[in-house]
Amino acid sequence: xxxxxxxxxxxxxxxxxxxxxxKVKEYGALNVSLISDLPxxxxxxxxxxSRKEAYRDLHDRIVRYVSxxxxxxxxxxxxxxLIRAWYTFPEVRQTWLGxxxxxxxxxxxxxxxxxxxxxxxxxxxxxxxxxxxTKGSHLEKLCLIEEGVGRDNISDFVTNLIKEYLLDYTRDFxxxxxxxxxxxxxxxxxxxxxxxxxxxxxRIYSLPHFKGDFVLLTPKDMLTKDDTWINRADxxxxxxxxxxxxxxxxxxxxxxxxFKSRLPKIPTAKDVQQAAIETIIHxxxxxxxYIRLKEDTGSDAVSSSAEKVRTSEQLYVTQFSQLASLxxxxxxxxxxxxxxxxxxxxxxxxLKDVIENKGGHKLFYVNGHPLEREEDLHIAYRLTxxxxxxxxxxxxxxxxxxxxxxxxxxxxxxxxxEFKLASNSHLKxxxxxxxxxxxxxxxxxxxxxxxxxxxxxQLDRVTSILTELGLNDDQNVVLxxxxxxxxxxxxxxx
Numbered sequence: 176x177x178x179x180x181x182x183x184x185x186x187x188x189x190x191x192x193x194x195x196x197x198k199v200k201e202y203g204a205l206n207v208s209l210i211s212d213l214p215x216x217x218x219x220x221x222x223x224x225s226r227k228e229a230y231r232d233l234h235d236r237i238v239r240y241v242s243x244x245x246x247x248x249x250x251x252x253x254x255x256x257l258i259r260a261w262y263t264f265p266e267v268r269q270t271w272l273g274x275x276x277x278x279x280x281x282x283x284x285x286x287x288x289x290x291x292x293x294x295x296x297x298x299x300x301x302x303x304x305x306x307x308x309t310k311g312s313h314l315e316k317l318c319l320i321e322e323g324v325g326r327d328n329i330s331d332f333v334t335n336l337i338k339e340y341l342l343d344y345t346r347d348f349x350x351x352x353x354x355x356x357x358x359x360x361x362x363x364x365x366x367x368x369x370x371x372x373x374x375x376x377x378r379i380y381s382l383p384h385f386k387g388d389f390v391l392l393t394p395k396d397m398l399t400k401d402d403t404w405i406n407r408a409d410x411x412x413x414x415x416x417x418x419x420x421x422x423x424x425x426x427x428x429x430x431x432x433x434f435k436s437r438l439p440k441i442p443t444a445k446d447v448q449q450a451a452i453e454t455i456i457h458x459x460x461x462x463x464x465y466i467r468l469k470e471d472t473g474s475d476a477v478s479s480s481a482e483k484v485r486t487s488e489q490l491y492v493t494q495f496s497q498l499a500s501l502x503x504x505x506x507x508x509x510x511x512x513x514x515x516x517x518x519x520x521x522x523x524x525x526l527k528d529v530i531e532n533k534g535g536h537k538l539f540y541v542n543g544h545p546l547e548r549e550e551d552l553h554i555a556y557r558l559t560x561x562x563x564x565x566x567x568x569x570x571x572x573x574x575x576x577x578x579x580x581x582x583x584x585x586x587x588x589x590x591x592x593e594f595k596l597a598s599n600s601h602l603k604x605x606x607x608x609x610x611x612x613x614x615x616x617x618x619x620x621x622x623x624x625x626x627x628x629x630x631x632x633q634l635d636r637v638t639s640i641l642t643e644l645g646l647n648d649d650q651n652v653v654l655x656x657x658x659x660x661x662x663x664x665x666x667x668x669x
Contacts, residue, residue: 186210186496186558188271188390192383194352202348204392205484206492207271209385211557213491214550215272216330217337217397220404221480223311224473230397233337238312240336240368241296242304248296260374262289264335264365269391272398273327288328291321308463310470315405319455319462326402339366342380345392349383359384399480400487405469410462414451417464430458486541491554494538499559501529501538508559516621519590520650522560523625527655530627536657545629545657552594552627590621597628603640606652627655 187206189196199206207213222234244261263286266273295317296303303312314332318324334341342363349358358381365375382389402408418427437450455461469476502508506525511518529535539546539555546552595602606624628634637654641647 186499186561187492188383188392191385192353192357198352199348199392202352202392203394203396204344204348205272205395205398205488207390207392208491208558209271209390210561211554212271212273213487213554215398215400215484215487216326217272217333217393218399218403218476218480219314219329219333220469220473220476221397221399222333222337223313224470224476225396227396229340233340234311237314237333237336238304241300241312241314243368243370243373244292245296245300245303248293258289258293259286262292264331266331267334267338267341267391269389270334270341270393271390272393273330288324288332291324292317292332295321306463308460309466313405313466315403316462316466318403319405319407319410319465320459326406329403335365338363339378341391341393342366342378342382344394345382345390346380348392349381353383355381357384358382359389361389363389395484395488396477396481398484399476400483404473404476404480405466410455410465411448411451413465413468414455414461417461417468420464420468426458426460430454430461433457490541490551491558494541495555495558498529498535498538498555499561501533501535502526502559505529505533516590516623519592519621519623520653523592523623523653526559526625527653531656531662534662536659536662539627539629539657540659545659546596546627547598549594549596549599552596556592556594590623593622593624595624595626597626597633597637602626602637603644606640606646607644621651623651623653625653625655627657629657629659631658 185191187196187208188194189199189206191209196206205213205215219234219237222230222237225231225234247257247261300312300316306312315329318326318329360379360381362377362379364377366378367376368374369376380389382391384390418430421427421430434450434454437453439446442450502525506529508522508525511521526535530539539552593605595605599605626637628637634654634656638647641649641652646652
């Protein structure tokens, strides 16, 4: 599929459904990409702490469902099919949010999460709904205690439990702003839970239609990035401040004594972290005191998440859209045809030219700071390469770790493309081994390595690595200069 709009590139919800982006913004929804998930997710704390009654009701709905599960957890020999029916959910991929590198196919909540939740309901959530230390009940407590349960699990669980709200929210927007020819009726599973029959019910909704599936909008003020407000890493990092919030002097002394007993004479930062983890396991009530601290600073969660969403919109929606438009309007990026390796290499060179000579470098900065996450570079790659004649997909993990992308046109015409930041601490190892391994494993014809740098020091480091590895003249290694201090002025660039 090649873009067929002269001035713009179809990447986002507003583009595909021919609705002004301003209308989506006015409605309060995120203008999601329909090419690849954006790395944002619903934080249940934002529902709990919201001034909106509807959001607080949603959090109460979550609490009610977990309380239902807790009453059932008394029977530890719960029938396996009931575990699957009540605890496991598919990812609500129709929101186009999460951590999928390509498309919107996530893993959802499998039996591992179900086991962790079921196992901890009577232990971790013994007083769920009747807490004495915290102001409310929080599902995120599970991720504090159970290692391996993280933001994606919590968000998937919560999104499933509030799916009815998202369905209504999207249907209402569509009925006002989207032509009916772009909507279809869908029978949606697991919309609401019937506590009398103890089963999930389905409903029919008229929703925006895209490639055989429906699309869901999500309110921006439910979303955050990086991690939930209540999270394990923060819990461990802020461990030292938690005992001070405990009024029981005896308990404080016991915690302090246990923590110190786990430290060597000259502790390292790693020793301190491990001692904190062991203390938390021994005194699980610390989780409640930590949560209370987070509740007391709930306004910070709102402002912090709002800023994260704002900068994400600026980068993913505004700037990466502008990058695609630059490529579309000033190069032949989207019209290239030919053998995949040559095509992929030429597209990289077009991208290099736009970044280095046409002001495109500015689109890789947020609030004056260059990109720090390779994941963001990959999103830019996926969004801008959408619509090329080749299939561009995340390479399958063959046990050695996934390559960044596989560009293919048929089984015998494949290229591996690796996009890396020059700041990557594993760059040398990657250049030496990784791409060739991927190329061999996927039977690709070539592997192209693209390295983006933002400072001269990064260029010097990359040049040194390439010299050491004998790759200075390799046509499949492309350096892209995204520095801001060596570009022509806007007037000259135009």
